[in-house]
Amino acid sequence: MEPILYKVFGAVVTIILAFVVGMTYMGLSRKITARVQNRVGPPVYQNFLDALKLISKKTAIHHGIMQMMGPAFFMVTSIGSLMFIPVLNDGRFFSNLNFEGDLVFLLYLMVFGPLGMALGAGQTGNPNSAIGVTRGLSQMVGFEIPWVMALVALMIQYDTTSIVGLMEAQSASGTWLVFSSPFAFIAAVLAMLGMFRYSPFDIVGAPTELASGPVAENGGKYLFTMMSSNSIFAFVKLTLYVDLFLGGADNLIELLIKTFAIYLIPMLYGLVSPRYRTEQAVRYFWGWPLFFGFLAIMYAVVF
Amino acid sequence: MMNDKNSQKIVDIIQNYARLHSLFVLAYGTGCGAIEIPPTMTSRYDAERFGIRGAATPRQADVLLITGYLTTKTLKRVIRVYEQMQDPKYVIGFGSCTINGGMYWDSYNTIKVLDKYLPVDVYINGCMPRPEAVIAGFVKLQSLIREGKAEGAKLYKDNLEQYRENQKKVIPNWVMPEYNW
Numbered sequence: 001m002e003p004i005l006y007k008v009f010g011a012v013v014t015i016i017l018a019f020v021v022g023m024t025y026m027g028l029s030r031k032i033t034a035r036v037q038n039r040v041g042p043p044v045y046q047n048f049l050d051a052l053k054l055i056s057k058k059t060a061i062h063h064g065i066m067q068m069m070g071p072a073f074f075m076v077t078s079i080g081s082l083m084f085i086p087v088l089n090d091g092r093f094f095s096n097l098n099f100e101g102d103l104v105f106l107l108y109l110m111v112f113g114p115l116g117m118a119l120g121a122g123q124t125g126n127p128n129s130a131i132g133v134t135r136g137l138s139q140m141v142g143f144e145i146p147w148v149m150a151l152v153a154l155m156i157q158y159d160t161t162s163i164v165g166l167m168e169a170q171s172a173s174g175t176w177l178v179f180s181s182p183f184a185f186i187a188a189v190l191a192m193l194g195m196f197r198y199s200p201f202d203i204v205g206a207p208t209e210l211a212s213g214p215v216a217e218n219g220g221k222y223l224f225t226m227m228s229s230n231s232i233f234a235f236v237k238l239t240l241y242v243d244l245f246l247g248g249a250d251n252l253i254e255l256l257i258k259t260f261a262i263y264l265i266p267m268l269y270g271l272v273s274p275r276y277r278t279e280q281a282v283r284y285f286w287g288w289p290l291f292f293g294f295l296a297i298m299y300a301v302v303f
Numbered sequence: 304m305m306n307d308k309n310s311q312k313i314v315d316i317i318q319n320y321a322r323l324h325s326l327f328v329l330a331y332g333t334g335c336g337a338i339e340i341p342p343t344m345t346s347r348y349d350a351e352r353f354g355i356r357g358a359a360t361p362r363q364a365d366v367l368l369i370t371g372y373l374t375t376k377t378l379k380r381v382i383r384v385y386e387q388m389q390d391p392k393y394v395i396g397f398g399s400c401t402i403n404g405g406m407y408w409d410s411y412n413t414i415k416v417l418d419k420y421l422p423v424d425v426y427i428n429g430c431m432p433r434p435e436a437v438i439a440g441f442v443k444l445q446s447l448i449r450e451g452k453a454e455g456a457k458l459y460k461d462n463l464e465q466y467r468e469n470q471k472k473v474i475p476n477w478v479m480p481e482y483n484w
Contacts, residue, residue, distance in 0.1 A: 030351075034349070034351060034352075037345070037346050038346045039345075039346050039349040039351065039352070040349050040352040041349070041352060042351050042352060042354055042356075043352075046324075046325070046354055049320075049321050049324045049325045049354060050321075050325045050354075052317075052318070052321035052325075053321040053322050053324075053325040056318040056321060056322070057389050057390065057391070058389070058390040058391060059389045059390040060389060061362070061389065128360075207357075207359060208359075211359040211360050212359040212360060212363070215363075216359065216360045216362070217360070217362050218362060218363070219362035219363045219364075219388075219389045220389050223363055
């Protein structure tokens with residue numbers, strides 16, 4: 001087979017895997033939430049039914065070209081960042097456009113999607129969307145700082161800005177980064193709580209308060225695009241955490257176990273927490289996560 | 304080569320399967336019936352196991368649940384909400400008030416028969432209907448969708464003049480955007 005065709009095929013397989021795994025995790029989170037609340041809950045495949053229903057809606061109204069672009073931006077960012085994440089350690093089959101410095105590039109790319117969504121939400125003219133967007137951007141200012149500090153600590157400690165470089169450093173030393181740079185892991189996990197937008201940090205969507213925020217005016221296929229890119233993006237973030245801190249995965253089963261273990265942290269923390277206000281959320285991220293971020297950088301510089 | 308009509312039938316069956324198992328409900332809680340919605344959704348009766356879940360805005364919703372009586376003032380908002388929903392959409396009339404006025408049968412400012420103003424797919428009678436009855440109504444709607452009989456939106460589109468005439472009879476100051484699909 002031609003190498004370029006092989007790569008395209010690998011990319012398609014990666015996207016399908018990310019979509020299926022992300023959607024299943026969202027369904028599992030709904031099931032687990034239901035079991036915690038002593039309910040039966042929807043079936044695990046409920047999110048696929050929702051997606052199929054949304055895409056088979058007959059009409060989908062839009063308020064202008066930017067509203068159509070917003071979900072597309074989000075989708076492009078999710079798939080784009082998926083292409084830079086090594087799914088498995090050997091990386092034989094799955095697509096990986098890895099290059100030196102892709103961690104820095106990924107930091108930029110992961111912010112681009114929410115920004116595109118913000119532009120799309122601005123076009124709809126719904127006040128709830130505008131409030132949701134401002135809240136989301138303030139929250140992003142909160143959690144991006146400890147997240148970037150954790151990554152900078154890793155870059156200093158191992159003298160590389162590539163994800164594959166960090167994975168090789170883990171396999172060379174034989175220990176996972178969660179043990180060799182624990183403070184960076186703590187800062188990154190605390191930042192992840194905000195990144196996943198489960199409660200107490202669900203201030204963007206805020207059901208019953210903002211009427212689902214930025215997606216308030218999006219129905220049908222727009223909602224489908226946002227839902228599917230959200231699940232692909234969840235897979236991207238989980239795989240990135242596994243790659244950076246838990247030594248990657250050798251096969252798919254190991255990947256699923258490790259990503260689900262990481263996914264349980266924001267989900268279970270969200271189940272027992274009420275929602276923060278915006279300033280409380282930002283203050284949270286600039287408290288202990290920032291402290292651990294500083295500690296991680298000092299640890300990296302000193303050792 | 305497959306017949307077009309048959310392939311459309313297969314697509315319809317698959318789409319209807321997804322639609323009936325994923326109902327996003329916009330509960331328009333004007334009347335007293337809204338108090339029966341929280342127990343239906345939460346732990347005791349758990350409507351989410353049927354794929355029924357709340358939607359925040361009309362754009363995302365499939366089902367408009369009208370709980371109880373409608374005053375002539377709120378009718379205007381309900382019509383606006385219904386017209387903002389995306390096709391295919393269903394209306395459930397909840398409680399006796401939506402059928403014949405119920406205990407407000409001689410009130411001067413509530414509408415008596417909801418079906419004159421909006422196409423209702425399923426009625427749930429009772430004052431109040433208990434959560435079991437609400438879930439039974441949803442199951443009835445699901446079976447209607449499965450058979451392809453929940454065509455309220457099509458009915459509304461076809462008989463728009465008649466519905467508009469009825470609506471304008473009770474709403475004197477009609478300042479509304481045109482219904483665009």
